Each structure stands twice: as C-alpha cells, then as structure tokens.
Amino acid sequence: MHTIVALIVFAIGLSATLYYWRNLRQSVDTDMHAAYVHQVQSITSGMNARMQLYQNFLRGSAGLFAIHNNLTQDEWEKYHAPYDISHNYPDIEGIGVGRYLSAADVPAYLQRRADQGSPNFTIVPQGDRPVYVPVTFSAQYGGNNDPLGYDGYTDSIRHAAMDQAVNTGQLTMSGQIMAANARPARPSFMLYLPVYKNDQPSTTAAERWSSLLGFAYVEVDTAAFENTVLNDNQSSYISLRIEDPSTGGHVVYESSNFAHIQAMRGARVQTSNATFYGHGLRMTFAGSPELIALRERQLPEQALWRGLVTCVFFAGLVWYLITDRERKYARQKREEVQTAKDDLLSLASHQLRTPATVVKQYVGMLLQGYAGKLSGQQIDMLNNAYESNERQLDIINELLYVARLDAGRITLHVRKLDVAELLEDVAHDYLPAVQERRQTLTTKGTSRQLQIEADPHYLRMTLDNLVSNAVKYTPEDGSITVEIHRALNEVLIRVRDNGVGIDPVLQENIFEKFTRVENELSTDVNGSGVGLYLTRQIVELHGGSITVKSSSGKGSTFTIRLPVHQVKTDPSLLEPHQS
Numbered sequence: 201m202h203t204i205v206a207l208i209v210f211a212i213g214l215s216a217t218l219y220y221w222r223n224l225r226q227s228v229d230t231d232m233h234a235a236y237v238h239q240v241q242s243i244t245s246g247m248n249a250r251m252q253l254y255q256n257f258l259r260g261s262a263g264l265f266a267i268h269n270n271l272t273q274d275e276w277e278k279y280h281a282p283y284d285i286s287h288n289y290p291d292i293e294g295i296g297v298g299r300y301l302s303a304a305d306v307p308a309y310l311q312r313r314a315d316q317g318s319p320n321f322t323i324v325p326q327g328d329r330p331v332y333v334p335v336t337f338s339a340q341y342g343g344n345n346d347p348l349g350y351d352g353y354t355d356s357i358r359h360a361a362m363d364q365a366v367n368t369g370q371l372t373m374s375g376q377i378m379a380a381n382a383r384p385a386r387p388s389f390m391l392y393l394p395v396y397k398n399d400q401p402s403t404t405a406a407e408r409w410s411s412l413l414g415f416a417y418v419e420v421d422t423a424a425f426e427n428t429v430l431n432d433n434q435s436s437y438i439s440l441r442i443e444d445p446s447t448g449g450h451v452v453y454e455s456s457n458f459a460h461i462q463a464m465r466g467a468r469v470q471t472s473n474a475t476f477y478g479h480g481l482r483m484t485f486a487g488s489p490e491l492i493a494l495r496e497r498q499l500p501e502q503a504l505w506r507g508l509v510t511c512v513f514f515a516g517l518v519w520y521l522i523t524d525r526e527r528k529y530a531r532q533k534r535e536e537v538q539t540a541k542d543d544l545l546s547l548a549s550h551q552l553r554t555p556a557t558v559v560k561q562y563v564g565m566l567l568q569g570y571a572g573k574l575s576g577q578q579i580d581m582l583n584n585a586y587e588s589n590e591r592q593l594d595i596i597n598e599l600l601y602v603a604r605l606d607a608g609r610i611t612l613h614v615r616k617l618d619v620a621e622l623l624e625d626v627a628h629d630y631l632p633a634v635q636e637r638r639q640t641l642t643t644k645g646t647s648r649q650l651q652i653e654a655d656p657h658y659l660r661m662t663l664d665n666l667v668s669n670a671v672k673y674t675p676e677d678g679s680i681t682v683e684i685h686r687a688l689n690e691v692l693i694r695v696r697d698n699g700v701g702i703d704p705v706l707q708e709n710i711f712e713k714f715t716r717v718e719n720e721l722s723t724d725v726n727g728s729g730v731g732l733y734l735t736r737q738i739v740e741l742h743g744g745s746i747t748v749k750s751s752s753g754k755g756s757t758f759t760i761r762l763p764v765h766q767v768k769t770d771p772s773l774l775e776p777h778q779s
C-alpha cells in the first residue's frame with residue numbers, strides 16, 4: 201500500500217517535472233531558433249549590402265567608360281585610386297571593363313589600343329569567333345584576376361552571366377570562376393553591369409543587345425568576400441557553406457569552423473536557396489548551440505535533475521512516513537495482543553491453580569485414609585488421579601512462571617551456592633526415571649565444590665528442565681552425561697544425551713514460548729513447550745547464556761554458561777535472599 205502511494209506521488213511529481221522540462225526545452229529551442237534566424241538574416245543581408253556597394257562602384261566605372269571615348273588604362277586606374285580598394289575592400293581583385301565586339305570590329309579595336317600606347321595588345325584566347333569581349337581596362341588589386349585582353353566571353357560561366365545581364369538589364373552575379381592569369385587561382389565571382397552606348401534606347405533586351413558597348417565588372421575573391429561578411433557579423437557561433445548549383449553543386453565557400461560547428465551536439469544546420477543578383481546559391485548555415493547562453497541551455501536539464509531528485513525525495517519521505525506509521529501501528533497492535541495474552545495467561549493460571557491444589561489436597565487426604573479404608577483398586581485409581589493432578593499443577597506452575605517473567609515480575613534471590621552439589625542433586629532426583637528407561641546417567645566434575653552467586657530455586661528449575669528433557673528425548677538404553685567445569689570467570693554446565701536430536705533448522709525455535717518440536721518420542725512424553733523458554737530467560741536473568749548443539753538422530757548437547765559473580769547492575773534483579 202505504502203509503495204503504491206509513494207509511486208503515485210513519484211508519478212505525479214515526475215509528470216510535473218517532465219511537463220516543466222518539455223516547456224523549458226521548447227522555450228530554449230525557440231530562443232535558439234530566433235538567434236539562428238537573426239544570424240542567418242544578418243549574414244544574408246550583409247552579402248546583399250556588400251554587393252550593392254560594388255554595384256554603386258560599377259555604375260560610376262560604367263559611366264566613365266560610356267562617356268569617355270579616348271579613355272586610357274592609366275586614366276582608368278587613376279579614376280579608381282581614391283577608393284583605396286586594396287585597403288578598404290580586400291576581397292576585390294579587380295575592377296575592369298570588357299568591350300563587346302563583333303568579329304568585324306576587332307581590327308579597328310586593336311588599332312585603337314595601339315594608338316593609345318598598347319601596340320602589343322592581343323585578344324586571348326586567339327581564334328575566330330563572332331563575338332569578343334576582351335578586358336579593355338582593368339584596375340587590379342590582387343593576383344587573382346583576368347588580364348588585359350582576356351576574352352571572358354570564351355568562358356561558359358562568364359558568357360552565361362554576361363548574356364543574362366543584357367537579357368535582364370540588371371547587374372548579374374556569375375557562377376564560380378577561376379581568374380584567367382592566376383596560378384593557382386582561387387574561386388571568385390564576377391558582378392557584370394552592362395554598359396550601353398549613350399543616347400540609345402535600352403528598354404527591351406533587343407535594344408540592349410544592339411546598343412551594348414561592353415560590361416563593367418568587379419571581380420571578387422569568394423573566400424575573402426564571405427569572410428569579410430562573416431567577420432562584420434561578429435559571431436563565431438555561426439558558419440556558412442555555399443554551393444553553386446550552376447556548376448553542379450560545387451562548394452564555393454566553406455567557413456573554417458563549419459565542419460566543427462556542424463558536428464556539435466545540438467547544432468542547428470539548415471540549407472536554403474538564395475538568389476544574389478540573378479544567381480542562385482545553396483547556402484547552408486550551421487549555428488552552434490552557443491548562440492544562446494550556456495546558463496539558458498542548461499536550464500531544462502537542470503530542471504529535470506532537480507525535479508527528479510525532488511520526486512525521489514518526496515516519494516521516499518511519503519513512503520517512510522507511511523511505513524513508519526504502519527510499523528508503529530503494528531507494534532502497538534502486537535503489544536496490545538501480547539498484553540491481552542499475558543493477562544489471559546496470568547488469569548487462567550491463577551484461576552486454575554487453586555482448584556487443582558484443592559483436588560491435590562482431597563486426593564491426598566483420601567489416600568491417607570481420612571475417609572476410611574480403601575480397597576487396592578481404589579488406591580490405584582487415586583494414585584493415577586494424584587499423578588495426573590501433579591502434572592497439571594506442574595504445567596500450571598510453568599504457565600505462572602511464564603506469566604510472571606513476561607510481566608517482569610520474577611525476582612532473583614541471589615546467594616552463594618555450590619552449583620556442583622546442586623547439579624549432583626538434580627541428577628540424583630532423576631535416577632529412578634533413568635533406571636526405569638534402562639538409561640545411564642553419568643555426572644562429571646561434581647565431586648569438587650564450585651561456588652557461584654545464583655538463585656538456587658530458579659537455577660535448579662533450569663537444570664531440572666535440561667536433565668528432564670534429556671531423559672524424555674533419549675530412547676531406552678541411551679546414555680546421558682551431566683558435567684560441570686570452571687572456566688575463567690564462569691561456570692560451564694553441559695547436559696549431553698545420545699537421543700533423538702533436533703533438526704538444526706528448528707534449533708533456534710525451541711527457546712521460543714510454547715514451542716514443541718515433533719520428534720519420534722514427543723508423542724509419548726508430556727510437555728508444554730515452555731521449559732526451554734523459561735530456562736533461557738532465567739539463565740539470561742543471571743547474566744549467562746544457553747546454547748545447543750544437536751543433529752537429528754545423533755543426540756543433543758545443551759551448554760549453560762553462568763558468571764561466577766553476579767554483576768549488580770539492576771538491584772531489582774538481584775535482591776538478597778530472604779528465607
């Protein structure tokens with residue numbers, strides 16, 4: 201019952217804990233998601249903002265190119281110098297312009313380059329093509345860029361981006377490219393802005409194609425670009441991997457801590473598609489759990505543990521309180537039952553004793569001839585009645601002792617006595633019974649005096665009981681030995697027989713009140729089952745102990761140890777003998 205109640209308390213506590221834990225986890229999860237989304241948005245808008253900035257450059261560069269017919273490479277570089285690109289925008293590798301030419305325009309174009317001081321200007325790669333877009337001017341800041349004369353239109357990725365820029369009329373980002381003159385080249389991308397001839401319509405795609413002058417472009421180192429954006433974002437708890445679907449999903453950028461964060465327990469990793477200036481990219485953001493404070497992250501787990509400990513504590517407390525109450529209640533009940541039994545025992549034995557004693561007196565008077573002469577048969581019958589009455593009185597007396605012992609009303613009258621002599625006396629009393637059963641009774645150590653302090657009446661009772669049992673539970677022709685000897689401060693009394701013995705499992709029970717153990721002789725002999733109980737109680741009242749060694753069919757040895765001197769700890773137990 202108490203276990204069920206404790207389990208119910210535990211279950212209720214556990215449910216509340218789990219509910220609270222789930223709510224906390226959800227709220228941590230929501231916070232984590234919000235922090236992650238905030239970071240993702242901040243990086244994405246950082247990328248857009250930076251590209252927007254480059255678009256602004258390009259519009260100026262494109263304007264310069266469009267209005268200036270005799271522009272030179274030197275002027276181009278000077279125009280861009282104030283921006284201090286390499287210092288302010290380290291991810292920009294070059295800002296240039298590619299002239300859009302039909303094959304027929306090429307000779308005049310080359311002549312013009314030569315006229316402007318570049319006689320060796322060539323278009324690479326060489327070869328006949330309907331359209332050429334050679335890099336005409338280029339301000340270069342890193343080593344990772346397309347050289348003058350390089351025809352980007354021959355590269356399918358640049359080509360596609362340039363076409364898209366004219367078709368849409370918008371600034372267009374290219375897929376991942378490798379700069380034409382860099383060894384080794386790093387992944388980079390182009391932002392192309394179409395430049396049209398002045399004063400020509402450029403509303404429709406056809407108009408734009410026909411008025412196309414070329415492309416102003418900015419060439420950007422992908423890794424440097426992303427690192428700058430991420431650094432600006434100032435969070436080391438978010439990392440990014442970019443794949444370019446236009447080149448078969450190539451990874452074009454991966455933050456140095458991406459793999460680390462991705463592998464973290466509790467990391468949030470999501471992939472989404474984003475379009476930057478007409479170019480789609482697959483972006484995977486990995487957010488570390490550290491996006492939210494450790495204290496907050498640990499809250500659910502801490503709440504769970506605290507809750508569990510509290511549940512166990514309260515369930516245990518409830519279990520303890522109920523068990524304790526039940527135990528106290530059971531003890532109280534036991535005590536009540538015991539008291540009732542003791543009262544009954546005491547009452548019964550007292551009430552039985554008086555009539556039994558009266559019967560004894562009258563039978564005794566009859567036997568002594570107070571009521572006239574008796575026939576032989578009458579004498580035999582009265583003798584039987586007398587013996588039975590004696591046994592009845594013995595049992596009543598034993599019950600009275602038990603009642604007194606349990607009520608704590610036995611008082612020892614201790615005096616110095618010769619225990620060897622007492623033992624010899626007891627053995628002597630049993631000689632007739634022993635002879636009748638053709639047993640032998642040997643005494644050892646009784647010839648020397650052995651003085652101890654004890655109550656003669658009760659000590660005799662215990663010895664009497666042991667010898668009586670030995671005689672009762674030993675078959676005819678068996679042998680009994682009674683011996684006594686002195687050890688350091690105690691006296692050892694042993695009563696040994698070679699009788700029926702006692703099963704070792706039952707040995708401890710034989711000292712219990714009203715316990716009789718069945719054996720092959722127990723049905724033939726009288727017994728109340730209190731003899732050994734009284735013996736042990738009395739021996740212990742003397743400060744001694746009693747033990748048994750026995751095995752079925754091999755006989756028993758009872759050993760009593762008694763202190764030579766009584767330790768007077770409790771005066772009520774050791775009152776001086778009054779005769």
Ligand code: ADP
Binds near residue numbers: 670673710731732
């Ligand atoms: P009882 O009145 O039955 O003899 P006791 O308390 O004196 O009661 O003994 C308890 C039980 O112990 C007995 O019923 C008996 O089975 C067993 N017992 C006691 N003494 C001996 C012995 N010497 N040999 C075998 N069994 C014994």
